[in-house]
Amino acid sequence: xxxxxxxxxxTTTLTVVDGDGAPxxxxxxxxxxxxxxxSFGNIGFDFIGLANGEPGVGDDHLADLYADVFNVATLxxxxxxxxxxxxxxxxxxxxxxxxxxxxxxxxxxxxxxxWHTVQPDWLLGLPLDEVEALQRARIRREVSxxxxxxxxWDAINEVVIMPVFDNGDNAIxxxxxxxxxxxxxxxxxxxARAANPHATLLLNDFDLSSAYECLIEGVLxxxxxxxxxxxQTHMHQGYWGVDTMLAMVDRFARYGLPLxxxxxxxxxxxLMPAHIVDLNDHQVPSWPSTPxxxxxQADDVERHYRSLVAHPSVExxxxxxxxxxxxxxxxxxxxxxxxxxxxxxxxxxxxxVKEEWWLAPTTMRTDERGQVQVRGFRxxxxxxxxxxxxxxxxxxxxxxxxxxxxx
Numbered sequence: 001x002x003x004x005x006x007x008x009x010x011t012t013t014l015t016v017v018d019g020d021g022a023p024x025x026x027x028x029x030x031x032x033x034x035x036x037x038x039s040f041g042n043i044g045f046d047f048i049g050l051a052n053g054e055p056g057v058g059d060d061h062l063a064d065l066y067a068d069v070f071n072v073a074t075l076x077x078x079x080x081x082x083x084x085x086x087x088x089x090x091x092x093x094x095x096x097x098x099x100x101x102x103x104x105x106x107x108x109x110x111x112x113x114x115w116h117t118v119q120p121d122w123l124l125g126l127p128l129d130e131v132e133a134l135q136r137a138r139i140r141r142e143v144s145x146x147x148x149x150x151x152x153w154d155a156i157n158e159v160v161i162m163p164v165f166d167n168g169d170n171a172i173x174x175x176x177x178x179x180x181x182x183x184x185x186x187x188x189x190x191x192a193r194a195a196n197p198h199a200t201l202l203l204n205d206f207d208l209s210s211a212y213e214c215l216i217e218g219v220l221x222x223x224x225x226x227x228x229x230x231x232q233t234h235m236h237q238g239y240w241g242v243d244t245m246l247a248m249v250d251r252f253a254r255y256g257l258p259l260x261x262x263x264x265x266x267x268x269x270x271l272m273p274a275h276i277v278d279l280n281d282h283q284v285p286s287w288p289s290t291p292x293x294x295x296x297q298a299d300d301v302e303r304h305y306r307s308l309v310a311h312p313s314v315e316x317x318x319x320x321x322x323x324x325x326x327x328x329x330x331x332x333x334x335x336x337x338x339x340x341x342x343x344x345x346x347x348x349x350x351x352x353v354k355e356e357w358w359l360a361p362t363t364m365r366t367d368e369r370g371q372v373q374v375r376g377f378r379x380x381x382x383x384x385x386x387x388x389x390x391x392x393x394x395x396x397x398x399x400x401x402x403x404x405x406x407x
Contacts, residue, residue, distance in 0.1 A: 007312050010394040011375045016366050016403045023370025024405040030384040032361040037378035039316030044073030051100035052093050066322050069350050073101045074109045078118035086122045098149045108150040112157035113139045114188045116165045116172040123171035131171045136191050143195035152200040156188035160207040186224050204230030204262050230262040236272040236279050239300035242307045253313035260316040265333040268297035289332035298344035
């Protein structure tokens, strides 16, 4: 199924009036877009050191490239790294980083609150009841302390395999095996919801088979409120193609919930061999980006974003890495090379987000009723009339905004 992007746009009628409320015809107004409503995300892991002023860490140029395209940053809350020593969480550094992004007009998401991987060693050997109590307390602590700064969370991650995960000792797999998948999900969502009733909470997974569908159905039947469904699409073995991607999205759209493509990656070098089942099993000494791979990645990125932005159920796409430097699995999945130069994929995505789907500053003249109509992609806008700026929003429904003429 293919869709256009008309559902992403809306119209706002601006009426310019004088101090007495009378319409002002023939007035020049300048309108520009400030922010997309659609979530164009990326991970913000690379900027924690820069945001905290740590010496020798960070790259202002890379930060500028990031902020020019992405409006949502995912920050890492992997428990084993966030709190490697019990009772000493990395709260201050992550709060500082979150505020650094907010100062640049970028919203935040936390990933993840519950996961069986990257767990603190100090959980090992504790009784299951204590592990559960600590996990519940960890959820409440993070969600409440970051409320108002981070209000979107992957509440629980990769539950399909959680009870059977056997790649290393951790305390969460035994808990999931004992409690069951749906009770684990209920725990994550209820604790997070209690800590921040206004939060947007996701169930997130890489297993996009019928097993995930069955899990979602069970969760919904159990009365657990999901705000969105997270779909991971790491494509180190090659782009799945528009038809395959949209067929997958259609399967999950039938639940009537917003869909977030939470982890997207596309390679700009040699593709990972197709026979590998677990992407983590592909270990190579180096994995360079190549000119041919970069051309392919740019085409893949454009098709991927065009098709998903056009799908009415998709609300967010998060790309998994701005740069090749320290990228996941050492893969050349970044949109920027390790030396800081943008790849063609970065340029292709920027053209979509900030040109084709964006309203640059445009000067318009009011009609005899003092009105101009502004049509654009849903999001935040600003209108300037004789040096006085007014903010307005283009949303789902047509709206009217009065602007005062300060003559």
